Amino acid sequence: MDINNLSKRAQELWNEWEIRSLILLSLFLQILLIVIGNRRNVSRSQGGSGTNRINPTPNNIPAFWAPILLVHLGGPDTITAYALEDNELWLRHLLQLAIQASTASYSLFKSWGKDPLIYIAIPIFVAGITKYGDRVLVLWLASSKKFRDIQSEEVDTFQSKFDNKFPSVGFFDMSEEDLNKGLEFNNIIPEAVYLHEAHFLFQMFKIFYADLALSHSSHMESYLILRSKKKATDAFKVIEVELGFMYDVLFTKMTSVCSTRTILRSISFLSSTSALVAFSLMVANKCAYTETEVIISYILLGGGVVLEIYGVIMLLLSEWAMLRLSLPEKPWANAVYQAIYSDNNKRWERNMAQHDLADAQITKNGSAFWTMVINSLACKPTPKVCFLKLIGKDNIQSWEVISDELKELIWEYLIDKRSRYSHEMPQPDPGMNDLKEILAERGDYVLKKMGCLEEFRWAVVEIDFHGSLLLWHIATDICYHDDIHNNKVDANNQLCKMSRSLSNYMLYLLIELPNMLPKGIGEARYKQTGIQLTEFSTRWRSKETPRPHWRSEEFMKEIKNLESNVSMLHDACKLARKLQSLETPVKWRMISQIWVEMMTYAASNCGWKEHAQALTRGGELLTRVCLLMAHLGLSEQCLTTASTSSREAHDA
Template sequence: MGADWVATVALGNLAKIQANHENASSKSYSRLQVFWAPFLLLHLGGPDTITAYSLEDNELWSRHFLGLIVEIGVALYVFFRSFNNTALTFLFIPVFVAGIIKYGERTYELWCASNRKFKEKLLSTNSMAENAMRMVMGKKEEDFSEIVLMEETKEISEGQSLDDDEFNNSIDAAHFLFKRLEYLFANLILGFNDRIRCYDIIKKHCYDIIKKHKPYKKAFELVEIELGFMYDVLYTKAKLIQTKRGFLLRAISFFSSVSALIAFSMVIDFHVYHQTDISITFLLLAGAVFLELYAFTIFLLSDWTKLWLQKHRVPKIISSFFFHRNNKRWSESVAQHNLITFCIGDIQGNFSFVRKLPHLGKLYEEYNPHRFLSRKDLDGLMQMIFQQLEEKADKIKDNYTVKLCKEELGHRGDHVLEKYEKFNDLGWSTIDLEFDESLLLWHIATDICYHDDSDKHLPDACNLCKQRKISKQLSDYMLYLLVLCPSMLPQGIGEIRYKDTRAQLIQFLKREKSVAMKEKEVARKLLEKISKRTITQSILSDGCELARELQQETDSERKWKMISEVWVEMLTYAASHCGWREHGQQLWKGGQLLTLVSVLMAHLGLSEQYNAKEEFYLV
């Protein structure tokens, strides 16, 4: 992250050293140090696997371009100041060329991934979207029919017109979906045919092609692969490397580095220079070659290579080597944050000396305690999410309108309560409150019910235990998003409400002298002692009241099935109301479950970014 600053300082020092050395002997030593200047450009380009650390870096591409010009200028100044007819001077040239290529590639990729350029490129390759933009900017209403006709007959994204049967594996299907996902990320619309096509691919690929696997696993696998493609486009050089131009630049850069290493080993008189400087130079040359080989190896094992092999029908004896390697495309874990656990830790004074420090104390409060569930722990959760999304998608499959889609995506627990005939009793906890407020009190209620029912000794494989586990997982995950990723949830004052609720719970624990209590004991004390009559009405009291009403349900399995479905519906509500830019921001951190759900929803037709038969919208 400090590469730009380090390179600027180092180049400045090299220029200063060159200017200060006047005698011939010192110049001979400094010439080897001057040879290091192009390496700074080479390493400023960074590895192929990363160009940006956040989406904001892409928007600042112009600063990197200015830095490129300045660094090249200083490197040339250093070069010409030390120019002579020695072999070392001419070795400067191939390394300098490789440095310009690497740094130029990074700047170019940042520019291509910037929001404006990303959208312009999609519009330039899709006449339907471009015409739609013109219409919104002032074209006549009569042109509407022309646009709809174009949308019905023209496939987008590089003229793909594959049949579903031509998708021989997940890579092919995921790439087709990814080309549609790019338009969603750019906040553009997709055509009616694309909605039907994406829905059919998800259903057909998950159920028919690979019958040995469970459909929800295949669905999430497709989403993970295409999010891997999206990450590469936004944060790496993969999009450039896969082109002929990128391959040519990579070959020039590699052979320049290798030739410089070989030439330096053969033609340089090592007795003229300091041994330390020679060792540093060898290290820089070997490092440059190693990074090139490493980047090439990573690309060979990437999904882009698998896609290329499939497209060019490479014999299976060769392609099987790559397809049998599973890439980790998602962090495959979900963070958990629990209110009661956090407050108990605060009361017990864990790491109290860290908490008192000005900045570290704040970081500790934000990031501790958190748990991370592995993919294995999430198997039942992903299955339930997929099943509920299927039900929603099937409702609007044959009668899609933006209005109907909005109504379906607008449910955040109320629809489930109606289904279980509990809306009259519990409806106040959903639609009558802000989303963040509803999330907090359902988290409190779920935690209390979870611990209150923990004495029921049931086998882990039973349906009741699975529903309790799913409810707990989603409850803690949604609270994690509220605390650490609030921008991914609908706008509100959730962070303030969370801090107020946390302070009130800590006050309750101190009053009850609950220093040595476990989560189960705290939950039961809350259920017993807090009510709207004992304290001022708050989220904490409402959460306890909701827990009491839930615990009145005699059928435990029905109760936990309802709670888990409420949480899934709240998750899908949050996913549909989160902007794609916020989803993109999370990709460099390993990705969020919420992002996977959003993409899966869009491919199942649960998105407002589709053009209906009789309606036309531009997001």
């Protein structure tokens, strides 16, 4: 075949299918986004100058395809922003809306009176403007400046609403029944109370996110809500629903079911449906387009209507709709709620990523490459881990389930931490508060409580957080393998498993999400220590059992002899030796609580913007812990009685 003829034929095919293929691709992407969005521009338009009802021009594209692209640019309800930065670019999207609307209008103007189906473009154009305008509005409302302005206006209203209902003292003596009555939860069906609790906490979360402060009575209400939970899993469940509300506000259009949104969605749906009906009637009268163009038009118009219906169904089944359905004095709505809603919220990851320094092979040039050492892991990498490796997430080696036992461990620690915090400012200096000291704890309180602070102070207080994290990570790993190898503990020991899981999770944050941890030189120190650990640990991997373990005694002896060359590793082994001198049950109770305390320290030192951005990745355990702390009053944004009085006096 002549190469020139082949090239000419390929060009003809492209000219014929350029717009068709791109607009079908646009529809496919819309379907993909709307389906996976709640898990987590185009070519030119040609006006018809030669179209007529008798002799259609094969290369003449239907003019109403142009505004369909405008509908697609509006995006699905499940995704408006892919990152928080997108919300700050709302003005750029507004400009893009103006440009795209002008382009579509120009295309319609060129085809006016020449295309028998031009009138179908009008309702499609209306639907496109509605959907795209709605997206710009949502982005604008979620932008940091507008978000803060809204919360600044609402914070006083929110706080005064509950300050008038609850006494300023005696919160600890308030019963759950009195609390529910004050918050108007007493008339809500029991199955839906947690939704309303989560929404109440969400209103506080918005204030935290806007970097504003809450009054004493407001955060005492959230404390009482959480304190009433019988199990840690119940407290985490409420927090996860709350995170879902915040995710919808920051990254989707599914923020509420109100009259304004109902009108906008109705306009969009009716416009898309009327366009499909009108096109069907005109096709019956034999329009001038080819069979291929008619089929594509049906796919585009029908697909648009289906996506509209799917979006409405998703909204009606969302927490926002269920929240309104379960309001008091709506018996019929309560029946519907109980019939259709499931509280099995699977929006968030129930796992935490794991990264073990001993299993990460670090090369001498400082680069880290991911590997799964079969001798040290019981199973092969999951498809999810392999996919993350493919896209560059080499530091995720596996996933561990956030078990109920781990939630209970975290919850008990937070309740104990909260019990040590007095909301009353010490006198006479109202500028001092023990809250700062409590939030600054990163292992030292646990050691002090167990009478070991002086012995281990150098590993928690006298070293930066990143260095302490690395020391305890390596020491935990050594103690774990050594105790298993010497039959001191069972492999299924809960404290051992939870300690190691938290250790690997915190190291994952250090390497993969350092912005969520206090500032430091963790990456450089990680690489240096990793190179040294790789060099020495491979010699002391025991292969005597089906599940191999460290022969830690030999390993630590060699590290001790090479102290001058491997300072960080030497300190970790020194820490491991001291830990091994403790009684086994005491040791693991201490290690597990130290890791929880280190995590709470990191959580309280992570900005809300970083926590919010983590929601696009399925949410982090660190974010749940931070929210729990804030709602318990363990946050500097929670004002004490004295500071609230000072603020009120200043405002007066």
